[in-house]
Amino acid sequence: MSKNTKVLIVDDNLLNLEIVKGILEEEYSLEFAKTGTEAIEKLKVFKPDIVLQDIMLPDIDGFDVLAFIKNTPFLKNTKVIMVSALMGVEMRLKGYEMGAHDYIVKPFEDDELKAKIDIFSELVHSHEIKEAFNYTIEALSRAAEACDEETGNHIVRVNEYSYTLAKDSGQDEDFCNEIRCFAQMHDVGKIHVPMSILNKKGSLSKEEFVEIKGHPIYGAKIIGESEQLRMAKEIALYHHEKWDGSGYPSGISGKEIPLSGRIVAITDVYDALRSERSYKPAFDHKKTMTIFKDGDDRLDPEKHFDPELLSSFLSNNEKYESIFESLEGEGV
Amino acid sequence: MSKNTKVLIVDDNLLNLEIVKGILEEEYSLEFAKTGTEAIEKLKVFKPDIVLQDIMLPDIDGFDVLAFIKNTPFLKNTKVIMVSALMGVEMRLKGYEMGAHDYIVKPFEDDELKAKIDIFSELVHSHEIKEAFNYTIEALSRAAEACDEETGNHIVRVNEYSYTLAKDSGQDEDFCNEIRCFAQMHDVGKIHVPMSILNKKGSLSKEEFVEIKGHPIYGAKIIGESEQLRMAKEIALYHHEKWDGSGYPSGISGKEIPLSGRIVAITDVYDALRSERSYKPAFDHKKTMTIFKDGDDRLDPEKHFDPELLSSFLSNNEKYESIFESLEGEGV
Numbered sequence: 211m212s213k214n215t216k217v218l219i220v221d222d223n224l225l226n227l228e229i230v231k232g233i234l235e236e237e238y239s240l241e242f243a244k245t246g247t248e249a250i251e252k253l254k255v256f257k258p259d260i261v262l263q264d265i266m267l268p269d270i271d272g273f274d275v276l277a278f279i280k281n282t283p284f285l286k287n288t289k290v291i292m293v294s295a296l297m298g299v300e301m302r303l304k305g306y307e308m309g310a311h312d313y314i315v316k317p318f319e320d321d322e323l324k325a326k327i328d329i330f331s332e333l334v335h336s337h338e339i340k341e342a343f344n345y346t347i348e349a350l351s352r353a354a355e356a357c358d359e360e361t362g363n364h365i366v367r368v369n370e371y372s373y374t375l376a377k378d379s380g381q382d383e384d385f386c387n388e389i390r391c392f393a394q395m396h397d398v399g400k401i402h403v404p405m406s407i408l409n410k411k412g413s414l415s416k417e418e419f420v421e422i423k424g425h426p427i428y429g430a431k432i433i434g435e436s437e438q439l440r441m442a443k444e445i446a447l448y449h450h451e452k453w454d455g456s457g458y459p460s461g462i463s464g465k466e467i468p469l470s471g472r473i474v475a476i477t478d479v480y481d482a483l484r485s486e487r488s489y490k491p492a493f494d495h496k497k498t499m500t501i502f503k504d505g506d507d508r509l510d511p512e513k514h515f516d517p518e519l520l521s522s523f524l525s526n527n528e529k530y531e532s533i534f535e536s537l538e539g540e541g542v
Numbered sequence: 543m544s545k546n547t548k549v550l551i552v553d554d555n556l557l558n559l560e561i562v563k564g565i566l567e568e569e570y571s572l573e574f575a576k577t578g579t580e581a582i583e584k585l586k587v588f589k590p591d592i593v594l595q596d597i598m599l600p601d602i603d604g605f606d607v608l609a610f611i612k613n614t615p616f617l618k619n620t621k622v623i624m625v626s627a628l629m630g631v632e633m634r635l636k637g638y639e640m641g642a643h644d645y646i647v648k649p650f651e652d653d654e655l656k657a658k659i660d661i662f663s664e665l666v667h668s669h670e671i672k673e674a675f676n677y678t679i680e681a682l683s684r685a686a687e688a689c690d691e692e693t694g695n696h697i698v699r700v701n702e703y704s705y706t707l708a709k710d711s712g713q714d715e716d717f718c719n720e721i722r723c724f725a726q727m728h729d730v731g732k733i734h735v736p737m738s739i740l741n742k743k744g745s746l747s748k749e750e751f752v753e754i755k756g757h758p759i760y761g762a763k764i765i766g767e768s769e770q771l772r773m774a775k776e777i778a779l780y781h782h783e784k785w786d787g788s789g790y791p792s793g794i795s796g797k798e799i800p801l802s803g804r805i806v807a808i809t810d811v812y813d814a815l816r817s818e819r820s821y822k823p824a825f826d827h828k829k830t831m832t833i834f835k836d837g838d839d840r841l842d843p844e845k846h847f848d849p850e851l852l853s854s855f856l857s858n859n860e861k862y863e864s865i866f867e868s869l870e871g872e873g874v
Contacts, residue, residue: 214716299651306653311661312644319631321638329643329665336668342770343675349771350682353733353764384546401685401733432685438674439681 215239215331218258220249220275221293222267226316230262233320234327246270250278258288259334260327263310265294265301273308280309287337289330293318344391347442350432351394354401363537364481365394370533371477378529379522381469389470392442396449396474399429411488423458426450441470449474454513465516472516476523477530479509484534495531499524547571547663550590552581552607553625554599558648562594565652566659578602582610590620591666592659595642597626597633605640612641619669621662625650676723679774682764683726686733695869696813697726702865703809710861711854713801721802724774728781728806731761743820755790758782773802781806786845797848804848808855809862811841816866827863831856 219230220243227242234240241256243249246267253261253275261279265272272292279285292305295316302313314326351365372393376386400408403425407418414422429446433439447459448471455463457475467475483498493501502511502524511520523530551562552575559574566572573588575581578599585593585607593611597604604624611617624637627648634645646658683697704725708718732740735757739750746754761778765771779791780803787795789807799807815830825833834843834856843852855862 303651303653306651306657311657319635319638321635325638325643329661333661333665333668336665336671338770339668339675340671342768343671343678345766345768345771346675346678346682349764349766350678350685353682353685353730398685404738405736432681434677434681436674436677438670439677 215260215334216241216256216258217260217262217327218243218249218252218256219262220244220246220267220272221262221264223264226264230323233323238327238331244268246272246275249275253279253282253285253288257284260330261288261290262314262323262327263290263292265292266296273304276305276308276310287334289333291326291330347391347395350398354398354429364485367481367533367537368396368474368477369393370537371480371530372473374526374529374533375473375477375519375523378526379473379519385469388441389445389473392439392445392470393474393477395429395433395442396445396478397425397429398432398446399425399427401432402428409488413489423450426459444468444470445474447471449478451475452514453516456513467516472519476515476519479514480523480530481534495527495534499527502527547592547666548573548588548590549592549594549659550575550581550584550588551594552576552578552599552604553594553596555596558596562655565655570659570663576600578604578607581607585611585614585617585620589616592662593620593622594646594655594659595622595624597624598628605636608637608640608642619666621665623658623662679723679727682730686730686761696817699813699865699869700728700806700809701725702869703812703862704805706858706861706865707805707809707851707855710858711805711851717801720773721777721805724771724777724802725806725809727761727765727774728777728810729757729761730764730778731757731759733764734760741820745821755782758791776800776802777806779803781810783807784846785848788845799848804851808847808851811846812855812862813866827859827866831859834859 216239217234218241219227219234221227221230222244224244227244231240231242241252241258243252246269249261249263249267252258261275263272263275267275272294276290276292279288279290289311290309292302292310292313293316294301294313305313311330312326314323348365355364369390373386373390376389381389403421407414407421410418426447426449430443433443433446448462448467451457451460451462451467451471452475453464453467453472455461480498480502483493483501484495486492501509502520505511515523548571549566550573551559551566553559553562554576556576559576563572563574573584573590575584578601581593581595581599584590593607595604595607599607604626608622608624611620611622621643622641624634624642624645625648626633626645637645643662644658646655680697687696701722705718705722708721713721735753739746739753742750758779758781762775765775765778780794780799783789783792783794783799783803784807785796785799785804787793812830812834815825815833816827818824833841834852837843847855
């Protein structure tokens with residue numbers, strides 16, 4: 211991947227530029243600037259992933275260039291390595307305070323420079339992989355919706371509700387971020403349920419209901435055993451469990467049900483009530499909240515949901531209403 | 543995520559340990575060692591993501607500990623930052639040569655240490671995300687197979703064949719690695735084709751065949767517009783195009799068909815011929831190669847495949863046979 215990494219080398223010394231070129235050109239895509247002004251021009255066009263930034267320059271200095279990078283939105287992922295012979299502790303600290311990522315002192319050795327650029331290059335690609343990862347999670351989640359083009363924002367809304375409920379009930383940032391990413395995977399197992407059953411109007415036969423009830427187990431199988439997808443698997447497997455043990459597929463109860471599953475159990479039902487389904491019209495927020503408080507022929511909130519989560523959900527119910535409204539669109 | 547990052551701090555000076563602890567303990571999970579021997583004991587149990595490794599120690603030195611890390615398979619992703627007051631260029635180079643990732647000179651400033659550990663922590667998590675990404679790509683690919691548990695190794699084999707064909711036809715390492723990751727996604731669109739059609743024994747009706755022919759377009763939609771998944775989308779969309787323009791869904795021909803699609807067109811057919819399908823038994827390598835040379839009632843290799851790729855495939859056919867054998871298992 212490394213030739214994909216773009217490195218801008220800023221140094222007013224031509225010999226230095228040649229040396230650095232020799233060390234990096236085989237594996238990296240390079241551009242050069244000999245003054246601060248030239249550096250800023252190159253930054254705008256070349257949009258480098260990494261800048262090797264000499265501090266002492268004939269016109270503006272390296273800190274000015276660093277400030278430009280930090281104030282330019284399309285350079286927000288650019289990594290900056292400050293370079294100088296005169297690198298006292300104050301200058302290093304000034305660089306770090308301004309958002310530089312590392313420094314290197316001249317004269318440096320080839321291996322040293324190469325090691326640093328390699329590390330930062332890996333880091334640059336890691337952002338791209340993270341984006342592609344998020345994209346693939348979403349593709350997998352959307353693939354499970356019965357009708358690809360028409361799904362609307364159900365999965366996105368469930369992510370946002372779940373983040374909010376986790377946050378309001380005092381979970382730490384890591385947990386909240388993780389559930390925001392993985393709540394959307396709750397129904398991936400529906401990929402293996404025939405569409406004729408998922409979209410059936412009218413009531414389901416016993417066999418059809420058994421088939422639908424298989425989706426948490428199918429989902430857990432699809433997601434599999436990756437440690438990084440542990441929460442996604444939990445959610446797929448446990449989002450239909452109920453507090454009193456009357457849910458499926460395991461029939462576990464109370465805090466035996468993982469927290470992530472208890473959260474998505476609430477947020478998924480809220481979105482189902484707000485959306486049109488083959489067996490019911492869409493309900494407005496007010497009617498939905500009445501059902502969340504008093505129940506109806508299908509839902510008994512006190513028996514089905516974690517009481518603490520339910521209480522947080524009810525007290526902050528306007529947040530869920532506003533998420534639904536800002537991300538409206540037909541859910542499946 | 544940062545509390546998930548485990549940092550081992552090796553330093554024989556108790557005061558230094560306390561200082562480093564103060565800087566890092568809020569965000570990182572820490573362990574400490576005051577001698578090289580103790581460091582090795584802690585490495586075995588704590589399995590740190592990052593080691594902050596002082597060089598001068600009372601027993602064995604920091605380079606010995608570094609050597610232990612480099613020779614221990616379960617520490618292969620551990621990042622090592624060498625620390626010393628006496629950091630001449632020879633010592634730094636020795637560290638880099640032995641596989642250290644960075645160094646820091648005592649006395650260092652709080653911000654400096656923090657910046658370095660933050661960068662490495664990000665890098666550690668990026669490996670995990672990359673693993674999770676690969677895992678999710680595979681989950682999405684497997685989800686498209688009609689019968690989750692029984693799929694065998696079809697998708698894994700197509701990855702390996704495609705890598706080999708790309709390599710043998712002179713593509714660069716980046717292209718080869720990418721196709722090895724994404725070839726498996728060629729059939730994701732089958733998620734939206736009813737299983738009753740995919741698994742039908744006997745011939746398909748015209749409508750059913752139209753439905754099956756939709757899978758490249760469904761697949762491209764599922765994969766979507768991410769730049770990082772561009773090749774995956776190409777493969778999904780174009781792996782049923784033919785050299786003479788008689789394929790689907792676009793009917794493009796020759797080099798209009800992206801290279802990735804032309805490669806998977808060959809490797810997917812090879813695997814289909816080697817595997818049992820609802821309409822045919824599994825063929826052995828010899829019979830399959832006869833079809834690849836002379837064609838049969840369904841396949842006209844000269845009209846269907848890129849002639850250069852076909853020629854590479856035929857000359858290296860024993861490689862594909864051995865991939866099939868080493869990864870045997872019923873394909874779908």
